[in-house]
Amino acid sequence: MAQTPQQRRANERFAKQEAAKRGKGPVITKPKQTTKTPISASWLVILAFVVCGGLLLELLKVVPEIWSIVASTLSRITG
Template sequence: MVQTPQQRRANEAFAKKQEVKRGKPEPVIQKKVPQKSPISKFWLFALIFVVCGGLIAELLRIISGYF
């Protein structure tokens, strides 16, 4: 099947665009910026202290109740 003049022009334009793209390097992948935690370290440690401290205090109370 023979190309029509309109198809030939479209194919030539497409080939030119592809030729321009061949010489360009692929885009560089940007490094991700580390995401900031929504809770500060102080409050995180305070929460851990309260929870773990409460558990340890309960264990000591239970153990001391046996003696």
């Protein structure tokens, strides 16, 4: 059953009275939580060194091979 306009006005009046009785409560703010990483910064640096160091060593090993292939191809083309 739907509310009649008279019931709706009565409900609004009652809600206003109850809100006035309650008043404004203190505003509760939650303290900001700091997120802690599961791994420390020093371990991240060590992990990055291991991964990037291995990649750097592989590049140093591969680059001369690639350069020799390019140089031999150029010498065949020009020579």
